[in-house]
Amino acid sequence: MTILNDPVSAKLGSRQQLSYIASQAADARLNVELETEGMTLNIGPQHPATHGTLRIIARLDGEQVVWAEPSCGYMHRGYEKLTEVRTFPQVTSLINRIDWLGSFANEVPFILAAEKLMNVEAPPRAQWIRTILFELSRIANVSLFLGDLGVQMGAITPVFLAFRDREYVLNLIESATGGRFHPNFDRIGGLKDDLPAGWIDETKLVMKKLRNFCDEIETLLFGNEIFQSRTRGIGVIPRDVALQYGLSGANLRASGVDWDLRRDQTIPLVYDKVDFKVWTHPDGDSFARCWIRLQETREATKIVDQLLDGIPSGPVMAKVPKIIKVPEGEAWVSTENPLGEMGYYVVSRGDLGPFRVKIRSASFNNISITPWLLRGVYVPDIITILASLYFILGDIDR
Amino acid sequence: MHPPRLKGEVSPLSSPAETSAAPAVEAKVDAKRDAMVAAIRTTLGAAVVDTLVKPGDDIWVRVTTESWCSSIQVLKDTHAFDYFCFLSAIDWMPSPYGRGEDDPSEPAPVRDTVIRPGYTGGDTRMQMLVRLVNSVTHLGINIKADVPNDSFTIDSICTVFAGANWHEREAHEMFGIGFTGHPDLRNMYLPVDFEGYPMRKDFPLLARMVKPWPGIVDVEPLPGGTDDDKDGSSEEGAS
Numbered sequence: 001m002t003i004l005n006d007p008v009s010a011k012l013g014s015r016q017q018l019s020y021i022a023s024q025a026a027d028a029r030l031n032v033e034l035e036t037e038g039m040t041l042n043i044g045p046q047h048p049a050t051h052g053t054l055r056i057i058a059r060l061d062g063e064q065v066v067w068a069e070p071s072c073g074y075m076h077r078g079y080e081k082l083t084e085v086r087t088f089p090q091v092t093s094l095i096n097r098i099d100w101l102g103s104f105a106n107e108v109p110f111i112l113a114a115e116k117l118m119n120v121e122a123p124p125r126a127q128w129i130r131t132i133l134f135e136l137s138r139i140a141n142v143s144l145f146l147g148d149l150g151v152q153m154g155a156i157t158p159v160f161l162a163f164r165d166r167e168y169v170l171n172l173i174e175s176a177t178g179g180r181f182h183p184n185f186d187r188i189g190g191l192k193d194d195l196p197a198g199w200i201d202e203t204k205l206v207m208k209k210l211r212n213f214c215d216e217i218e219t220l221l222f223g224n225e226i227f228q229s230r231t232r233g234i235g236v237i238p239r240d241v242a243l244q245y246g247l248s249g250a251n252l253r254a255s256g257v258d259w260d261l262r263r264d265q266t267i268p269l270v271y272d273k274v275d276f277k278v279w280t281h282p283d284g285d286s287f288a289r290c291w292i293r294l295q296e297t298r299e300a301t302k303i304v305d306q307l308l309d310g311i312p313s314g315p316v317m318a319k320v321p322k323i324i325k326v327p328e329g330e331a332w333v334s335t336e337n338p339l340g341e342m343g344y345y346v347v348s349r350g351d352l353g354p355f356r357v358k359i360r361s362a363s364f365n366n367i368s369i370t371p372w373l374l375r376g377v378y379v380p381d382i383i384t385i386l387a388s389l390y391f392i393l394g395d396i397d398r
Numbered sequence: 399m400h401p402p403r404l405k406g407e408v409s410p411l412s413s414p415a416e417t418s419a420a421p422a423v424e425a426k427v428d429a430k431r432d433a434m435v436a437a438i439r440t441t442l443g444a445a446v447v448d449t450l451v452k453p454g455d456d457i458w459v460r461v462t463t464e465s466w467c468s469s470i471q472v473l474k475d476t477h478a479f480d481y482f483c484f485l486s487a488i489d490w491m492p493s494p495y496g497r498g499e500d501d502p503s504e505p506a507p508v509r510d511t512v513i514r515p516g517y518t519g520g521d522t523r524m525q526m527l528v529r530l531v532n533s534v535t536h537l538g539i540n541i542k543a544d545v546p547n548d549s550f551t552i553d554s555i556c557t558v559f560a561g562a563n564w565h566e567r568e569a570h571e572m573f574g575i576g577f578t579g580h581p582d583l584r585n586m587y588l589p590v591d592f593e594g595y596p597m598r599k600d601f602p603l604l605a606r607m608v609k610p611w612p613g614i615v616d617v618e619p620l621p622g623g624t625d626d627d628k629d630g631s632s633e634e635g636a637s
Contacts, residue, residue: 017402044432072587073585073586073587073588074587076587078596080572080597081596081597081603082494084497085498085499085602085603085606086497116455240480241560243480243481243482244480244482244559244560245482245559245560245561246481246482246483246484246559246561257533259533259536264536265536266454329516330458330517331455331456332456332529332538332540334483341483343483345484345486345515345527345529345540347488349492349514353497355492356488356489358484358486358488358527359484360529361483364454364564365482365484365561368561368563368564368565369561372560397587
């Protein structure tokens with residue numbers, strides 16, 4: 001009788017109803033006859049959803065996760081230690097490799113921290129170009145996420161679109177900096193070089209293409225019924241939990257916290273000169289996190305478009321000594337990177353190199369919520385939740 | 399050197415000269431942080447050892463070792479610093495190995511390893527560092543506390559901020575700091591049988607020990623003035 005009152009069965013036709021009742025009855029029989037016991041499932045270290053080598057050990061009860069714990073460290077390179085044996089200009093080549101999809105964005109907060117200690121400020125033109133390249137690395141990074149999202153749920157097409165359109169952005173970054181993935185372009189006091197001729201017009205064309213890509217993904221993926229049913233209401237993070245775990249970026253804004261470091265702090269980047277919207281979502285589920293990232297990519301193309309029109313003329317490098325010695329002090333600078341808040345706590349002793357650098361990477365905090373978040377979810381949802389949290393292994397392990 | 403200017407006051411197509419509004423804005427930001435520090439001193443009382451405000455930049459507060467956990471609880475509850483940014487530690491002892499650029503054919507130079515603490519002082523070698531942010535006003539605060547030299551142990555703040563769990567595990571394996579009350583201090587990154595605490599300054603960077611730094615041979619002076627190169631150590635990568 002209870003089965004007939006079941007809301008799922010009420011929606012089905014008579015024939016389907018019969019088979020539904022039969023399957024429910026079979027399940028009930030099985031649960032009585034078989035004593036189920038816990039099972040440990042190992043996901044990774046090599047799994048397409050892990051963007052590198054993250055291993056997740058999950059203890060299951062049937063299809064549900066009872067306990068899950070990520071195991072990090074397969075890519076630990078000890079950058080915090082390595083910075084201590086390098087000079088300030090050398091550090092940027094290391095920290096390029098933290099979040100390898102948006103490398104230029106990694107350099108900016110470190111350089112800003114060093115500039116803060118030295119009391120140097122980059123010339124306006126350098127600040128504008130920095131901001132443009134910062135947003136371009138966001139677009140390159142997040143557009144790959146949007147394509148990859150489909151793959152986690154069995155849709156192959158979006159990833160081809162993403163790789164196609166990300167290539168345009170990478171070409172722009174390469175033509176300006178010389179490096180596709182690791183630009184190493186930011187210098188204390190400015191930038192290594194000025195923009196090449198014709199770059200601005202080309203960037204405008206690419207931004208148009210990227211906006212089309214966002215529209216395509218929105219209709220192809222976000223409007224898809226399967227995508228919606230697999231992400232809506234899954235992996236919900238309430239606001240206070242998100243704050244406690246120090247989540248940042250789109251993960252935090254998807255939980256309804258209206259906080260964007262581009263807007264809410266004064267740093268020498270020119271975000272105060274552009275008009276952009278900070279998207280938030282009240283739901284806090286996987287869908288909200290993905291949706292925020294889509295909107296932010298579109299917003300980033302608009303930021304770049306606005307900035308391209310107003311690049312001031314002038315030098316791209318301030319006057320800094322040839323051998324850079326950073327005065328004694330401590331400085332904290334963080335920026336809104338593609339993955340979330342990335343910051344450096346730099347301690348200098350007036351030496352050629354830093355005394356201590358604490359690298360606060362976004363993914364480490366973002367993924368530290370998984371033992372809490374994965375408890376009680378179903379096995380296929382592990383993958384979508386991890387995909388929606390969006391981490392990059394180099395950003396966790398450093 | 400560039401004249402210091404207020405951050406964020408860059409106007410396009412203008413020379414980098416000070417704007418007339420700069421001192422007023424600076425004073426306002428200062429007042430906000432000063433008021434916050436005064437409020438913290440009132441609520442925490444004797445737990446506060448020292449404070450520092452850099453106008454328009456940041457706040458540093460050093461609390462006693464015993465009140466580490468309770469101070470952070472008060473900051474979270476009373477002053478609404480509800481966003482946990484990061485937790486880490488600093489080893490204030492200068493490295494006895496320098497930057498690992500010593501010539502192996504020469505006798506190793508004697509280096510000064512006297513402990514000099516940073517902002518807001520310190521009496522011990524290890525110091526904890528936590529950054530919290532108010533999620534509404536976006537005001538950040540750096541909180542420090544000494545870690546006793548004999549035990550290298552301090553209270554865990556997992557009960558206050560659940561997100562501190564992984565950060566404390568990392569600090570434990572990297573600095574060898576014990577956290578009383580932490581549920582599970584397993585290694586985060588390193589193999590279980592790893593010996594030593596890599597982020598301590600007296601832990602040598604072996605990659606630099608087994609193979610001399612290639613910059614040693616690079617003794618050629620830089621073109622166009624090497625006046626800054628006084629201390630004679632081989633300096634590379636100045637551009």
